[in-house]
Amino acid sequence: MLFPEGKQDRHNKFAAYTEEFGKSYESTEHATRRVHFHKNLRLIQGVNRQGLSYHLDVNHMADWSDEERDALRGRVSTRPRVVTSVHTPLLARDQLPATVDWRTKGAVTPAKDQGTCGSCWAFGTTGAIEGAVYVLTGKLIPLSEQVLMDCSWPQNNNACDGGEDFQAYQWVLSHGGGMPSEKSYPYLNQDGFCTYNSSQDVAFIKEYVSMYSYEALNDALATHGPVAVSIDATPHSFYFYAGGLYNNAECKGGVSDLDHSVLAVGYVTVEGQKYTILKNSWSSHWGDNGFALVAQANNICGVGTMPTYPVASLTRTN
Numbered sequence: 542m543l544f545p546e547g548k549q550d551r552h553n554k555f556a557a558y559t560e561e562f563g564k565s566y567e568s569t570e571h572a573t574r575r576v577h578f579h580k581n582l583r584l585i586q587g588v589n590r591q592g593l594s595y596h597l598d599v600n601h602m603a604d605w606s607d608e609e610r611d612a613l614r615g616r617v618s619t620r621p622r623v624v625t626s627v628h629t630p631l632l633a634r635d636q637l638p639a640t641v642d643w644r645t646k647g648a649v650t651p652a653k654d655q656g657t658c659g660s661c662w663a664f665g666t667t668g669a670i671e672g673a674v675y676v677l678t679g680k681l682i683p684l685s686e687q688v689l690m691d692c693s694w695p696q697n698n699n700a701c702d703g704g705e706d707f708q709a710y711q712w713v714l715s716h717g718g719g720m721p722s723e724k725s726y727p728y729l730n731q732d733g734f735c736t737y738n739s740s741q742d743v744a745f746i747k748e749y750v751s752m753y754s755y756e757a758l759n760d761a762l763a764t765h766g767p768v769a770v771s772i773d774a775t776p777h778s779f780y781f782y783a784g785g786l787y788n789n790a791e792c793k794g795g796v797s798d799l800d801h802s803v804l805a806v807g808y809v810t811v812e813g814q815k816y817t818i819l820k821n822s823w824s825s826h827w828g829d830n831g832f833a834l835v836a837q838a839n840n841i842c843g844v845g846t847m848p849t850y851p852v853a854s855l856t857r858t859n
Contacts, residue, residue, distance in 0.1 A: 551575075551579060554578075554579075554582065555575050555578050555579070558578060558599060558603065558604070559604075562600075562601050562826070564604065574604040575604075577603070577604045577605060577606055578599075578603050578604045581599070581603045581604075581777075581781065582599060582603065584597075584777055584778075584781070585598065585599060585781050588778055588781075593785070593788075594785050594786040594787075594788055595778075595782060595783075595785030595786055595787045595788070595789075595834075596783055596784055596785050597778060597781040597782060597783055598781060598783035599781065600780075600781060600783070600823075600826045600827050601824060601826045601827075602780055602781070602823070602827075603781070607777075609657065610780050612658075612659050613655065613657070613658075613659060613661065613774075613823065614659065614661065614774050614775070614800040614801040615655075615658070615659025615661045615662055615701070615702070615703040615704065615801070615802070616661060616662050616703065616704075616771050616799055616800050616801050616802045617659075617662075617699065617702070617703030617704060617705070617800075618705060618799075619697040619699075619704075619708075620697055622705075622707055622751070622847065623707060623711065624751045625748060625749065625750075625751075626748055626749070626750045626751065627750065627751055627752070627753075627757075628750045628751070628752045628757045628760070628761050628765075628850075629757075630756055630757055630760035631760055631764045632760055632763060632764060634756065637759055637760065637763050638763055639809075639810040640807070640808070640809050640810060641759075641762045641763050641807040641808055642806065642807035642809070642818060643672060643762075643766060643767050643806045643807050644806055644807070644818075647675065647681055648671070648672045648675040648676060648681065648766055648767060648806075649668070649671075649672060649681075649767060649804075649806045649820060650668070650671055650681060650683050651825065651830075651831070652820060652821065652822070652823075652824060652825045652827075652828075652832065653683075653686075653728075653822050653824075653831075654822065654823065654824035654825075655686075655730070655822040655823065656728075656730035657730060658690075658700075658701035658730050658731060659701050659702055660686060660690055660700065660701055660704075660822075661802040661803070661822050662689075662698065662703065662704040662705055662706055662709060662802040663686035663687075663689040664686050664802065664803075664804070664822035665706050665769040665770070665771075665802035665803055665804050665822070666686075666689060666706045666709040666710065666769055666802075667683075667684040667685065667689070667720075667723075668767060668769065668804035668806075668820060669706070669766075669767055669768060669769040669849070669850050670684055670713070670720055670744060670746055670851050670853070671683065671684050671744070671767075672766040672767030672804075672806070672850075673746065673766050673767075673850065673851050673852060673853035674744040674745075674746075674853045675766070676765070676766040676853065677853040677854075677855065678853070682722055682743050682744055683722060683723040683724070684720045684721070684722060684723055684743075684744055685720065685721045685722060685723050685725070685726035685727070685728070686723070686728050687726050687727060687728045687729055687733060688720070688721055688726045688735075688737050689704075689709045689712065689713075690732065690733065691732070691733045691734060691735040691736070691737070692712060692735035692737050693708060693709055693711075693712035694735075695712070696708040696709070696711045696712045696715075698712070700732040700733075701731060701732050705802075706749075706769045706771070706802060706849050707749060707751070707849055710746070710749040710849070710851055713746055713851075714746065714747075714748070714749075714858070716737075716739060717739070717745070717857035717858050717859045718745045718746045718747055718854055718857060718858045719739055719741075719742030719744070719745050719857055720742060720743070720744045720745070720746075721737065721741035721742055721743060722741070722743045722744075725741045725743075726741060739857075744853070745853065745854040745855065745856060745857055746851040746852060746853055746854055747852055747853070747854040747858045748851070748852045749849055749850065749851045749852070750849065750850050750851075750852065751847070751848075752768070752845075752847075752848040752849070752850075753845075753846070753847065754845060755815070755837050755840075755844075755845040757848070758770075758805065758817075758844070758845050758848045759808060759815065759837075761848070761850055762805060762806075762807055762808060765850055766850065767804050767805060767807075767820075767850070768804070768805045768848045768849065768850045769802060769803075769804055769805075769848065769849050769850060770802070770803055770804070770805045770817075770819070770845075770847070770848045770849075771799040771800075771801070771802050771843065771846065771847050771848075772792075772799060772800075772801050772802075772803060772835075772842040772843050772844055773792050773793045773794065773798040773799060773800060773801070773842050773843050774792075774800060774801035774842070775792075775793075775798075775800065776789055776791045776792050778791075779792060779842070780827075782827070782828050782833055783828065783829070784829045785834070786811060786816055786834050786836060787816075787833055787834060787835045787836065787841065787842075788835075788836040788838070788841055789841065789842075790839065790841070792835075792842040792843075793842070793843060794839070794840035794841065794842065794843035794844075794846055795843065795846070796843075796846060796847065798843055799843050799846060799847065803819045803820060803821050803822070804819065804820040805817050805818065805819055805820075805844065805848065806818050806819070806820050806832070808837070809834060814837070814838055815836075815837040815838075816834040816835060816836055816837065817834070817835050817837055817844045817845075818832060818833075819832060819834075819835055819844070820832055821833065
């Protein structure tokens with residue numbers, strides 16, 4: 542496709558892509574998007590030729606620039622993490638089940654889409670609260686990311702310009718632990734004004750819990766429910782992950798590497814190695830219908846570095 546005789550093939554592939562994903566551009570933008578698409582397609586094909594344990598494919602971001610994709614990584618650390626409670630494992634390591642998947646138990650909503658806004662931190666938070674509320678009540682209620690974006694500025698979150706899960710929990714707890722539904726306070730894909738009213742609340746939490754190891758994470762997944770996790774999402778291969786066991790050593794795990802928030806909904810064991818099941822907020826076009834399997838060995842992408850989960854309540858705490 543790099544040679545002149547491939548011109549028609551390049552045209553056809555881009556035309557098929559724009560049709561599949563419903564893309565349309567201004568005339569001045571078309572050529573730029575086509576360049577981005579073919580650059581990313583070469584990356585995808587190059588990785589797939591290596592025969593790795595995971596594979597890539599084009600998705601809705603294949604015609605985006607690097608800067609546009611970078612804007613999705615909205616986990617921004619603005620102050621030291623405030624720890625109120627730390628998870629104590631309840632099961633011995635040999636007591637852990639080989640597989641935990643909260644999707645099969647009804648505790649996980651379908652993949653959501655944060656659009657072009659750096660609001661991943663809000664999606665990780667709502668996913669964890671949705672799961673905790675389901676485990677307590679048996680009701681799965683999609684909750685509002687927008688209310689966290691609009692209203693948690695005093696806790697140092699910055700809406701589309703990033704934030705953190707623990708600061709989102711702090712805002713929720715600051716008014717009695719209540720959260721409105723996504724339906725009553727819908728997502729805008731942009732910053733908005735805080736119009737929260739406690740009468741909108743349909744779910745409640747009473748505290749949040751922190752972890753610092755896979756031992757604690759896996760135990761929490763087995764005994765508590767879905768867990769919000771912060772990860773490194775800088776490798777280009779991560780943007781186009783489409784399935785398989787993601788084990789890319791370029792995906793770092795240090796505290797300073799964490800720049801994106803997702804939801805851990807379980808883990809699987811393959812040939813003696815555990816892989817965390819992650820729910821992303823880049824729509825169902827990304828990954829395996831919005832989900833991924835990421836290796837726990839070597840702390841790939843930092844999944845085990847700073848997980849958190851909320852504890853649900855049946856009523857307001859104050």
